[in-house]
Amino acid sequence: MVSQSIKLGGTAADISVGRVAVAIKAGVDALPAGTKMFLNSGEFYDSKWGTGNLQLLSRFYNKYPEYADKTFLSVKGAMSFAGGKIAPDCSMEGLRRSVDNIQKELGPIKKLDLFQPARIDRNVPVETLMNNLVALLKEGNFSHIGLSECNANTLRKAHSIYPITAAEIEVSPWAYEKEQKAVISTATELNISVVAYSPLGQGFLTGSIKSLADLPEGDHRAGYERFKEENIKANLAIVDSLKAIAEKKGITPAQLAIAWVASLGPTMIPLPGSSKASRTLENLQGGDVELTAEELKGIADVLAAHPVAGERYYGAAADLYLWG
Numbered sequence: 001m002v003s004q005s006i007k008l009g010g011t012a013a014d015i016s017v018g019r020v021a022v023a024i025k026a027g028v029d030a031l032p033a034g035t036k037m038f039l040n041s042g043e044f045y046d047s048k049w050g051t052g053n054l055q056l057l058s059r060f061y062n063k064y065p066e067y068a069d070k071t072f073l074s075v076k077g078a079m080s081f082a083g084g085k086i087a088p089d090c091s092m093e094g095l096r097r098s099v100d101n102i103q104k105e106l107g108p109i110k111k112l113d114l115f116q117p118a119r120i121d122r123n124v125p126v127e128t129l130m131n132n133l134v135a136l137l138k139e140g141n142f143s144h145i146g147l148s149e150c151n152a153n154t155l156r157k158a159h160s161i162y163p164i165t166a167a168e169i170e171v172s173p174w175a176y177e178k179e180q181k182a183v184i185s186t187a188t189e190l191n192i193s194v195v196a197y198s199p200l201g202q203g204f205l206t207g208s209i210k211s212l213a214d215l216p217e218g219d220h221r222a223g224y225e226r227f228k229e230e231n232i233k234a235n236l237a238i239v240d241s242l243k244a245i246a247e248k249k250g251i252t253p254a255q256l257a258i259a260w261v262a263s264l265g266p267t268m269i270p271l272p273g274s275s276k277a278s279r280t281l282e283n284l285q286g287g288d289v290e291l292t293a294e295e296l297k298g299i300a301d302v303l304a305a306h307p308v309a310g311e312r313y314y315g316a317a318a319d320l321y322l323w324g
């Protein structure tokens with residue numbers, strides 16, 4: 001059993017969730033009664049950008065209907081894949097299509113708790129985006145609004161129109177730059193949950209990836225800048241140093257990364273992903289780890305001594321609508 005829970009932000013301030021967001025039954029069962037598990041999905045979460053993950057959730061809720069109320073489900077959508085080009089579509093039509101499709105795939109047992117456009121659409125002003133989202137919320141399509149990959153200004157502007165419950169951004173010891181710091185400080189000020197995705201550096205910070213050969217065949221990370229062989233080599237210095245701090249404390253490197261992310265502010269919810277129940281439980285325990293001032297300084301020293309080699313994702317080679 002884990003003990004740490006946290007209240008969500010914005011319109012969901014009366015909901016207590018586990019400190020770490022994970023999947024699914026093993027994680028839910030490890031939480032105290034009355035605390036929900038924050039689950040995160042996407043309309044396009046499968047290997048072919050399809051609804052495979054929503055279908056999995058639908059099977060889960062069909063089998064365990066009593067878990068509908070034990071989970072707080074956040075789903076990203078409003079992406080267009082027309083003509084082989086991936087881009088956000090936050091027009092009213094794009095948002096409505098997405099919300100309808102998500103609920104259709106989820107089925108009747110679990111209602112979408114929080115909807116968020118996966119990326120901010122530069123063709124739609126924030127005011128219009130929020131008015132569209134609020135209209136869909138008031139129709140009863142979902143209960144709370146989140147934003148994914150938003151910058152601090154967008155978050156503040158959106159929140160002034162309607163309370164934002166969660167901002168989902170990448171945060172980890174190798175993804176903590178001025179943009180993350182600005183979103184975290186704005187979210188702390190406005191009491192918005194920061195759902196910190198990829199807190200394990202897409203697995204790299206756990207120490208299990210030492211070369212490109214450690215990635216499974218066809219793995220999407222192989223194309224990322226930080227996973228180029230020369231960058232892996234350079235970035236291993238970060239992993240080795242963090243591993244030493246974790247070992248000294250008697251925790252795993254994954255738990256250290258999760259505890260560090262949680263330490264960044266009172267509204268932080270680390271969101272690690274794993275396909276394995278044992279790792280899900282290991283990661284969940286990371287939310288109960290308190291780092292001392294000395295350990296936090298040790299981690300800060302490691303990050304200062306070893307600047308991260310390689311950009312996030314594909315760097316300048318691809319526009320992924322980051323920090324919109």
Ligand SMILES: NC(=O)c1ccc[n+]([C@@H]2O[C@H](COP(=O)([O-])OP(=O)(O)OC[C@H]3O[C@@H](n4cnc5c(N)ncnc54)[C@H](OP(=O)(O)O)[C@@H]3O)[C@@H](O)[C@H]2O)c1
Binds near residue numbers: 076168202279280282
């Ligand atoms: N908003 C967005 O744009 C966005 C983007 C990316 C991700 N996300 C969300 O964030 C979640 C997590 O991100 P992520 O999966 O990219 O990165 P992550 O959580 O940093 O890392 C996941 C990777 O680490 C491995 N792993 C997990 N726990 C481990 C442990 N204790 N020891 C060793 N290895 C471990 C997993 O492998 P195994 O499966 O083999 O355990 C997987 O390869 C996703 O599931 C998704 O919901 C959101």
